[in-house]
């Protein structure tokens with residue numbers, strides 16, 4: 001029996017919290033599970049990025065052994081069960097159950113075809129039950145309070161509660177536990193308090209690299225397995241990343257595809273080569289070199305990979321692209337047709353300008369520019385040489401007078417050479 | 426690491442599942458990277474083919490096959506950090522430390538080290554500290570809410586900007 005604590009979704013950390021704050025809850029669930037299915041060996045596969053969780057679990061397991069709750073003849077019965085910790089080493093695909101098992105057997109973590117499912121043929125060829133940390137954590141309280149108590153919460157098909165990691169551009173970030181079926185807007189606005197800095201929330205991304213983006217127009221969507229799937233996303237482990245008007249959806253899609261390229265185990269061609277090609281097209285678009293044909297090709301590739309990849313990493317990798325194409329086509333078109341990034345994120349498509357009306361001639365920006373692209377002297381309106389500028393944004397970060405603006409697809413009038421600031425303005 | 430020490434570490438593992446990865450991680454904790462000699466000795470002691478040890482060591486991003494600097498700075502590139510400008514943080518760090526962006530080491534990983542061997546810059550995907558993004562980890566310690574202005578202050582805690590001590 002295995003507890004999957006690989007928590008690979010970057011941006012989600014509920015499992016880490018469960019293991020660090022109440023490791024015995026996981027252990028208790030596993031003991032009950034082992035008793036129910038007649039297992040004698042249990043493992044917790046945990047990612048190396050969580051040293052504190054490993055330490056606490058280790059301690060909790062020793063304590064449980066000392067109390068006779070783990071080991072031979074638990075509490076004087078003829079039931080024996082022990083738990084060991086196995087560590088991961090930074091590979092997303094190892095969260096997939098067959099890859100995880102390969103990893104525990106001392107191999108590179110590459111998935112294999114299912115069936116046979118792990119419950120038929122798992123670790124060392126033996127039947128293996130594998131579940132997530134949160135699943136095991138629910139066991140004890142369900143047994144204690146009864147199934148009716150648990151199923152009363154939630155919706156017709158999605159029962160109980162779920163912990164979500166609410167992060168990104170939202171006022172109150174953190175872990176939230178809500179009944180399944182809670183609308184997105186309740187989570188983002190009532191619980192999360194909406195976007196920071198008076199910005200407007202544009203979308204949420206759920207389900208990590210396998211999931212999709214849900215636009216604010218669909219924030220009535222209930223967060224449960226069925227409704228998220230209808231919207232083209234998934235529940236996944238429970239990550240909810242909030243994006244505001246300063247987040248570029250094409251860049252977001254590119255980010256996830258880059259992730260897929262790096263994390264693809266390389267075993268099957270659609271995923272290994274397909275995600276690479278998709279990433280290249282997205283790169284082209286964000287650089288302002290994309291064409292309308294690229295968008296068509298991107299969508300075609302996405303659908304093919306979805307159907308032909310071996311494991312769910314590959315099959316779901318196109319989701320971030322497909323959902324952004326579905327809900328934010330206008331942003332793709334702005335990049336391709338107008339060579340403009342509406343969120344002003346994609347570097348090739350933005351420019352920094354100094355607003356002559358706001359510049360105080362303090363020289364901080366020109367002293368900090370890494371490529372000396374800013375011309376000026378004390379008391380003079382400064383000017384950025386667009387040919388030299390590498391668009392790092394340093395000047396904007398250091399200017400104390402908000403005189404530097406970032407624009408895409410438009411420009412403002414600036415003098416050709418530094419001129420003295422009109423003191424009377 | 427020599428055979429004797431590899432055996433010492435391997436003895437801690439009384440079950441076979443998770444042993445190879447565990448042993449490699451423990452060695453890396455002590456020696457900070459896995460040398461060719463180490464990989465050979467691990468293969469020998471655990472009685473698995475060297476090719477397997479090598480493929481495992483290169484498959485998982487956690488392992489370093491080349492020596493690293495005194496302090497390891499890991500920039501989180503997870504989704505929550507990405508939307509809060511993690512790329513910019515990486516860029517500022519590279520700039521301050523004078524390492525070339527995109528520079529990779531012999532094992533093909535992105536892990537540039539400064540000339541004085543004081544700092545190695547690397548990236549990771551999420552430390553589970555996503556409520557205080559963007560996040561940087563230095564030698565296992567998490568720093569949240571980093572930005573272009575506070576990074577130099579953090580680096581100073583680790584002796585950045587001081588004359589070389591050797």
Ligand SMILES: Cc1cc2nc3c(=O)[nH]c(=O)nc-3n(C[C@H](O)[C@H](O)[C@H](O)COP(=O)(O)O)c2cc1C
Pocket residue numbers: 004005006007008009092093094095096097098130131132133135136237311312313
């Ligand atoms: C690419 C990939 C990554 C996965 N990562 C994780 C993970 O990090 N944690 C996890 O519990 N399940 C992960 N899974 C799902 C597991 O394969 C498995 O379905 C899950 O552990 C079952 O637990 P549950 O039924 O209790 O949710 C992943 C699946 C895929 C395809």
Ligand code: SF4
Pocket residue numbers: 093111263264265266267268269271272309310311312313314315
């Ligand atoms: S889909 Fe990707 S991760 Fe999954 S087996 Fe194929 S190459 Fe590997």
Ligand code: SF4
Pocket residue numbers: 354358359360361362363364365366376382398399400401402403404
């Ligand atoms: S930092 Fe701002 S105010 Fe100072 S010179 Fe540059 S643009 Fe002008």
Ligand code: FES
Pocket residue numbers: 010011012501502503504505506507550551552553554555558560
């Ligand atoms: S995404 Fe950076 S800590 Fe989670």
